[in-house]
């Protein structure tokens with residue numbers, strides 16, 4: 105990925121089903137859960153580097169004993185930072201009290217962080233600031249154990265404003281306007297309600313307050329609370345929560361936009377945003393890790409009982425294809441194949457662009473995420489070359505000399521490491537021209553492998569704004585003097601904003617949108633822009649379910665090719681000598697490569713929830729009015 109993109113978050117839940125002594129006995133430490141959590145977060149660090157947080161709950165503590173711990177950080181290396189703090193605290197306690205060393209009961213009683221229910225989160229902020237207050241897990245504290253709620257999520261709601269207003273209508277006074285607090289308070293409201301109802305019933309049945317407490321834990325129906333709380337949520341989410349007495353849950357959005365995977369056996373239950381994390385950290389097989397169904401919650405009661413409850417009516421499944429193209433680690437068995445297929449499917453267009461001249465073409469990739477699709481592309485290039493070799497040999501009708509055959513066989517796809525990503529460069533001087541020169545050096549290149557008659561094919565996973573491509577990559581590649589530079593995007597053209605966890609909230613920064621506007625100008629059809637604006641304005645008061653995506657009309661007059669060619673033009677200025685061509689994946693081929701992950705709204709404008717249409721409508725109005733506001 106050459107464009108920096110804010111995206112994603114990663115969640116991790118661990119529930120230890122056995123007493124802590126069991127883990128000490130079997131794995132040598134009662135901190136087994138904390139250690140595993142560290143690994144799960146570290147292996148999801150790709151999903152969030154703005155901040156990280158950890159929380160845990162100890163089951164069955166006595167009144168007056170601390171049972172909730174939490175630590176959060178926005179340091180440079182936030183995961184290292186929080187586990188550094190945890191380690192220090194634990195080690196200090198163990199040194200000061202040698203008697204704790206082999207006594208799990210004392211460890212649990214006196215040392216924080218150790219616990220049976222653990223929650224971890226890595227964050228890329230999509231809402232609000234990057235201060236430590238915005239880092240998950242969030243805590244809603246109460247003197248009643250059952251009313252404590254801890255939450256963390258990978259999510260984005262399109263209707264936070266409305267949800268926030270609802271809370272105020274419920275008589276609440278949220279301490280902050282952030283999306284995570286809004287969601288947590290909503291659940292918290294129904295949690296409070298459920299707890300007091302159960303308590304009332306118990307009182308009627310003759311239990312006193314003290315006797316009631318464990319029974320509340322037993323009777324609390326988490327599914328019912330989630331059903332009431334999530335009724336009006338519109339967005340993509342995997343929300344994880346812990347309740348003070350030890351119940352925990354993860355709820356996934358009804359279109360399955362954001363990912364959630366789980367594993368369970370008789371020792372543990374774990375949930376994470378990515379499957380291979382669980383496979384690696386717990387050494388389990390692919391088949392043993394399951395995906396949480398859209399609209400479902402996995403609920404783990406304090407008792408250890410695990411259930412799967414359909415909380416919301418599932419919508420048409422639209423799991424985010426960007427997870428497959430770029431966000432998730434490519435080590436997932438399925439994602440790896442999907443990325444390779446994306447590369448393979450692009451090859452026919454590439455061969456056409458190089459006139460099948462594989463001899464004079466060098467293939468390369470933008471590090472790091474485009475590597476897998478590059479392997480796919482190369483497999484197909486090699487297959488093509490082999491076919492060519494076979495044909496030449498067959499044409500020779502057995503009269504070719506051994507030398508000639510060896511020569512024919514020696515042709516290979518020319519694979520080179522061309523682009524090198526350097527560390528983020530600081531720009532010292534704000535004066536324009538010198539700054540551009542520094543920006544150009546974000547990428548570097550390998551010299552000496554490209555000949556002037558060569559085509560240079562370079563694959564990237566996606567092109568969002570195209571800024572880095574224009575300002576750095578193309579300029580650097582052009583220094584190698586190739587005849588032609590062909591940039592291949594394993595994702596289709598990004599035409600519409602996202603509002604489900606990726607921060608692409610405005611239209612005009614998308615290079616595909618700018619290309620369409622430019623084509624409209626060229627074709628004397630710019631009036632369409634105003635027509636679309638008027639249509640958008642006419643929808644502002646409509647209920648979400650009646651709003652349509654009229655922004656599609658901006659793209660309608662043009663073929664994909666026309667837009668791709670315009671993007672090539674926009675991204676290559678006069679300073680570039682080589683001919684530049686940009687090839688995008690087609691949406692059809694994307695679906696072929698990732699048949700189970702059809703969420704494609706950023707490419708097609710077909711939003712998976714009704715709120716998406718409202719967001720794109722607002723984004724267009726903002727663009728037209730020159731308004732810098734977020735669209736949701």
Ligand SMILES: NC(=O)CC[C@H](N)C(=O)O
Pocket residue numbers: 111112113227228229230231232238257258259260283284605606
């Ligand atoms: N990327 C995410 O999932 C972000 C979660 C949440 N919206 C936040 O900003 O903290």
